[in-house]
Amino acid sequence: KAGVTQTPRYLIKTRGQQVTLSCSPISGHRSVSWYQQTPGQGLQFLFEYFSETQRNKGNFPGRFSGRQFSNSRSEMNVSTLELGDSALYLCASTFGLSGSGANVLTFGAGSRLTVL
Amino acid sequence: QKEVEQDPGPLSVPEGAIVSLNCTYSNSAFQYFMWYRQYSRKGPELLMYTYSSGNKEDGRFTAQVDKSSKYISLFIRDSQPSDSATYLCAVRGETSYDKVIFGPGTSLSVIP
Numbered sequence: 150k151a152g153v154t155q156t157p158r159y160l161i162k163t164r165g166q167q168v169t170l171s172c173s174p175i176s177g178h179r180s181v182s183w184y185q186q187t188p189g190q191g192l193q194f195l196f197e198y199f200s201e202t203q204r205n206k207g208n209f210p211g212r213f214s215g216r217q218f219s220n221s222r223s224e225m226n227v228s229t230l231e232l233g234d235s236a237l238y239l240c241a242s243t244f245g246l247s248g249s250g251a252n253v254l255t256f257g258a259g260s261r262l263t264v265l
Numbered sequence: 266q267k268e269v270e271q272d273p274g275p276l277s278v279p280e281g282a283i284v285s286l287n288c289t290y291s292n293s294a295f296q297y298f299m300w301y302r303q304y305s306r307k308g309p310e311l312l313m314y315t316y317s318s319g320n321k322e323d324g325r326f327t328a329q330v331d332k333s334s335k336y337i338s339l340f341i342r343d344s345q346p347s348d349s350a351t352y353l354c355a356v357r358g359e360t361s362y363d364k365v366i367f368g369p370g371t372s373l374s375v376i377p
Contacts, residue, residue, distance in 0.1 A: 182365075191370060239309070247357075253311050253314055254311070256301075257308050258307055258308045
């Protein structure tokens with residue numbers, strides 16, 4: 150059974166550019182959550198999508214957005230990149246909503262974004 | 266006060282030692298408690314998962330939850346060099362819209 154797949158694994162951008170990251174969840178999983186991981190702040194929740202709808206959102210500016218497609222694949226976009234956006238972006242999938250019952254997050258390997 | 270606090274380490278122990286990793290949390294509404302392990306350049310992987318208070322054992326790993334003191338622990342017996350990683354505790358409430366909140370992680374090195 151394939152795990153959570155994130156692409157690209159590494160990317161370098163410059164300030165002001167935008168970036169799109171992709172996440173393919175485990176087959177059958179309908180929820181995708183996105184997290185930002187930095188050495189200073191740890192893992193911080195960005196948003197969760199379930200059945201193509203954003204169900205929960207963390208405290209990030211509007212430059213961070215996402216969407217989910219009918220096949221449960223998800224993308225997140227960061228516009229007008231800032232140096233502080235350099236981080237490991239992790240995607241995790243669950244069968245149901247991540248806050249529901251015994252659902253636990255299964256993470257991908259992450260996309261490491263460097264903003265110069 | 267952060268919702269989940271964890272000593273970042275780094276923690277260095279000799280092979281075979283018993284390791285104790287700990288977290289404290291602030292919200293008594295949290296009911297689900299998890300430990301994730303993250304190797305360098307990898308995503309976190311679930312190690313242990315506990316609902317409410319009590320102990321749970323899986324091989325060399327034991328998770329403990331004390332809701333009265335809002336304290337969660339992970340014990341690793343007979344530690345191995347392959348246990349060298351960052352360990353993240355995580356908590357969650359019970360409603361469908363609760364998000365999983367992670368501690369900052371403790372970096373562990375097991376020296377052969």
